[in-house]
Amino acid sequence: MNKRKVHRFGATFAVASAIVLAGGSVDAAEQWYTDVSKDNTHYEAIKALTDQQIIRGYSENQFKPGHSIERRHAALILAKLGDFEEPTDVADVLKKFKDISGDSFYAKEMATLANANVFKGDSNGNFKPTAALTRQQMANVLVNALDLEKYDTGKKVEINLSNVGESHRRGVQILANLGLTDQLSDFRPNEPVTRGAFSSFIHRANQLQPSDFTLSLMHMNDTHARVAEMPKAITAIKEVRNDKPDALLLHGGDVFSGTLYFSEFEGQADLELMNLMGLDAMVFGNHEFDLGDSKNGHQSLANFVKGANFPVIGTNIDFSKDPALKNLVSKTEFTSTPALGEIHKGLIKEVNGEKVGIFGLTTESTAFVASPGAVEFLDYKESAEKAVAYFESQGVNKIISINHLGFDSDPSVGNDLLLAQAVEGIDIIVGGHSHTKLSEPVIVDKNASGESKDPTVIVQADQYLTHLGTLDVEFDKQGVITGHAGELISLKDKVNDAEAAEALLKYSGKIDETFGKEIGATLEVDLPNPRSRGEENITESVRANETALGNLITDGMLEKAKEYDPKAVIALQNGGGIRNHLDKGQVTVGAVIEVLPFGNTLSLVTLTGEEIKNTLEHSVRNSPNEEGGFLHMSGMKITFDSSKEVGQRIQTMQVKMNGEFVDVEMDKEYVVTTNAFTARGGDGFKVLEEAYENGRVTDLGLDDWVNLRDHMIKLGTVKPEIEGRIIDLNT
Known part of the structure; x- marks a missing residue:
């Protein structure tokens, strides 16, 4: 479940140790290479990659930019830069090649790249580890290893492919389309690629990677039928969206129970106002299950789900035995196109071209603090791990858990802090259930054993729509959080949104009369x-x-x-x-x-x-x-x-x-x-x-x-x- 720290030639290349482009071990910080001047065509690339500790030179303080790069050294570099699974049996993978084995230098890296079909060997079954990598071979391995095709818009650049091998033309064409080569009249496909040129190709490819990504969101929780406060909340939501139109809006659960609005309308008054908010997702709270023992069971909750113009998520909930809810469970557990009126385990949202995974957990204590009837609540950690694994399998590395667990509630049934420590890969937790006022986000960057982990940001916005929470989270290219800012916006002095106030009149007259x-x-x-x-x-x-x-x-x-x-x-x-x-x-x-x-x-x-x-x-x-x-x-x-x-x-x-x-x-x-x-x-x-x-x-x-x-x-x-x-x- 651990999130990999190196994804697709990221800008910082957070590798455990520096990569040597063949030969020696001179630290970049000690001195510069004697054979690479500022006039060298590849100076900028070599300097950038050296500063990032991706490459080193030889022991005599030389980089030897004009020397060709061997195929095994290319495998070494690309295995570090790409996002690959290392094979469990290196020797077994390398059996397909006659000239290398599990004991060869860089066997693990060559096996990794071969397993990913980046390196395929020649027609005689040889890897040729010490052979020079040709320029056309380099084109293919770069495209395949670094997934460069995803940046290709399909608009072809005119390039001479007449002297390029048929199996390499796709790779060379993509390099041309992306502006990674200016050798358009003659790519010199059969020439060995030099160490300097290989550095430049990697450096240019790195520039294709999108800039760091900032995800903005708003959040609320435990609103408990405070329908009369919703027009003010909608005003605040619109104000945030004026500045951040792509901000997500998430609800941490417990809409049901709390005021005469629920006693009279059983969630329908809340729903009409919430449908005006533009919610992106809500998790079931324990109080959503308060009516399970009533004459109509969970029919009011089913009506709420069916009428919502936003997804209601239950990642760790089994609805299969409840007559009112079981038919609302989508056959597609995780989806990027949620069907309204259905219950999903999780969503994939696209925000400014980046995929964001969202799932939701409801406290297992619902079994005894509410009236869930036949609805069952599954282990929250196991459910979270499965959700994270699914998102990561889909290439999603920004993951939100909307939790109705409580910030630091009873550890025997779990809480936000324990989840953040136990399950790797969760970036943001939007909390509920404990009614906690987190004026500033809380960061969890250590696991239960006290070891460092990728940070998880936890937020919760008090209760009863007293506040609207906001959060901005910065991610690096690897999907790891690099910065955050969050606050709670007081709703007390906000004016009512006109449309929402008009919708409220449908219900408030009866409430006022009785209330x-x-x-x-x-x-x-x-x-x-x-x-x-x-x-x-x-x-x-x-x-x-x-x-x-x-x-x-x-x-x-x-x-x-x-x-x-x-x-x-x-x-x-x-x-x-x-x-x-x-x-x-x-x-x-x-x-x-x-x-x-x-x-x-x-x-x-x-x-x-x-x-x-x-x-x-x-x-x-x-x-x-x-x-x-x-x-x-x-x-x-x-x-x-x-x-x-x-x-x-x-x-x-x-x-x-x-x-x-x-x-x-x-x-x-x-x-x-x-x-x-x-x-x-x-x-x-x-x-x-x-x-x-x-x-x-x-x-x-x-x-x-x-x-x-x-x-x-x-x-x-x-x-x-x-x-x-x-x-x-x-x-």
């Missing part, structure tokens, strides 16, 4: 919903700490559960399911829905004290790092120590019984309420999954946001606080 209704409760304090943001917020997160909002939600869950089963004593809510904050003042329907947007229902499950402990151990297994399965609670309080081994972190557990907190007893049973997603084993809660499979879970069918609304209405004046329900003893 703005006050529920009849007053919040006396702001209730933030913090996520870790590095230096901006290093201590608090809804996915790692007790929050006042988490307490309010779980109190409402427990209150509602007790109406159905008075034995209910504990409520648990996963932090990943709490999606927005609440502002001080009158609370509206829309605000409550945005806090709990996933349409979950309330469930009851009976667990032993030991099962509760195992569940809570899973909750804090990644502490103090963020974890979507971190559980907020009501009716109990715990202490844990994040410095201890996973599975041994919970120190105390107390449950409120008859108005007092008492220790949880390991063999006693307790009625617990949680949302249906968690109750079925979401977020990897194996204990709860087993309870569900054993028929111990009862779904009450009560919408979670309705429970929260009713609890706040009952309170009237709302002022929850952090009460020490969850304490990390290691902080």
Whole structure:
């Protein structure tokens, strides 16, 4: 999978050691050749190739430009400059020649060129390694070894071919067409090519290589039904395209779930606005699979894919068992002409004449953090390796992975950093899932063992369309990154795009009507919903700490559960399911829905004290790092120590019984309420999954946001606080 550092006579010729055009070993840096003056016809070429450490002279500080070059030395040079696979059995390849073997000087290089049909030998089966290479032979080997024909426009230059051997006329004609020779009246085809002339031919061929390439792109991720922000985003996209019309636009997944726009329109409002953006590709996020357990399964997702005027990619996803999605999977896994309404594993885009490979990975944790039903998620590293191998087999050396893995998320299911270290050949990672605000791109230039590797640039643009990310990446001729620049453009102060604002009206009227209704409760304090943001917020997160909002939600869950089963004593809510904050003042329907947007229902499950402990151990297994399965609670309080081994972190557990907190007893049973997603084993809660499979879970069918609304209405004046329900003893 390693990307080769030498492709097609690149400008820098990044070879491991200097190549000797026959003879000695004088370093270029030591002194110049005594027999090559500035008046020499080949001075410029010899100087350039010497400076690049492609050629050296003889030990007596001579280059001997007028000496002929032997065929074996030509093979040595071209094997280094071209992009060839070295044969595994050199001796076996050379059996076709009578005069060389695996023990010959430069056997590996001669075998490499013979294996690539660059050198074919004479009619008697001889390679003639020490024979001088003739000019017409040189024409053919240069054209074949360096793939010069791809630069030939087909417009023939008049050249005398009467004295050129028939098998060499194609090569000589191409050299003429490309301006690599001015010997048009007499190419002198049978004369030996000199060392100086060979240098000039290589140097001229190098000038044909396109200049270094800059790829520009825009990116967004985790937009979560923030349809109202899309007109501003479209304005920013158009502004970038005014300066960079060829910039790609990529989406890192999670369009579904998050606001009333999704609850009402299930992706269609998002789709109409996204179709105005000119997206080049989007990867499936885990929340695209939130409706798998609903009555209609993944039909809403299928409708989204079918209506998209951009490709939606799932490189590591198996849709074959899902009735709504399986027929949308293209028979062409990787394509340069994606069919709209179909799902592909990857794309090849042509940007300014350069091929760019794009594939997309979705977190394997989708299996337990969403409701994917029959959709399966494959190993992300293996899928990435296969994608890179395919692109490289097609001559693509600029490769983008759109990831919904998370920047530094749970390593047990993978993340961007681990992928960049593990899989060679990925140049750019456009991230999502962790909602990470990378104000500047992150560079990974070492593998997991700490060894140097070609750089990978990672970007991610926060969340909820607060920013549009931009990135410019410079590639050298070998497809290796040589420079980059990236930033996040704030969308807060952008004006709405007129066309997008008009399209939004189709949906916003219904949303405004419902969204703005006050529920009849007053919040006396702001209730933030913090996520870790590095230096901006290093201590608090809804996915790692007790929050006042988490307490309010779980109190409402427990209150509602007790109406159905008075034995209910504990409520648990996963932090990943709490999606927005609440502002001080009158609370509206829309605000409550945005806090709990996933349409979950309330469930009851009976667990032993030991099962509760195992569940809570899973909750804090990644502490103090963020974890979507971190559980907020009501009716109990715990202490844990994040410095201890996973599975041994919970120190105390107390449950409120008859108005007092008492220790949880390991063999006693307790009625617990949680949302249906968690109750079925979401977020990897194996204990709860087993309870569900054993028929111990009862779904009450009560919408979670309705429970929260009713609890706040009952309170009237709302002022929850952090009460020490969850304490990390290691902080």
